[in-house]
């Protein structure tokens with residue numbers, strides 16, 4: 610967990626240690642892990658923002674840390690590796706590319722390449738699919 614992440618989202622420091630209870634299934638998440646999760650753990654190391662952790666029952670995404678991979682990947686990395694396709698966009702939480710990129714920049718203040726690509730408009734994004 611980066612220092613910037615903690616400053617932006619003080620509650621997020623608990624997530625990697627499994628001390629945050631699983632949010633209700635109706636929680637508004639940028640990318641949502643459904644009950645079909647088989648707890649394989651494949652998605653967790655793929656997230657560029659450390660947004661995924663093991664919850665009480667299944668893996669969970671911390672929405673304050675999810676950028677839907679904008680800035681890092683051309684598609685959602687968790688979706689790409691999930692063997693049961695249970696990392697899905699949450700229709701109840703629609704966020705713009707600009708907002709997601711800003712979040713990525715806040716979470717990674719020392720990432721020079723990200724900053725440069727953001728300024729040049731050449732950053733990876735699922736919006737460019």
Ligand code: SF4
Pocket residue numbers: 640655656657658659660661670674675676677678679685686687688
């Ligand atoms: S969409 Fe990307 S940033 Fe969001 S939880 Fe999945 S891997 Fe992490």
Ligand code: SF4
Pocket residue numbers: 642645646647648649650651652653668687690691692693694695696
């Ligand atoms: S990759 Fe899919 S099945 Fe595996 S832990 Fe992540 S969400 Fe669950």
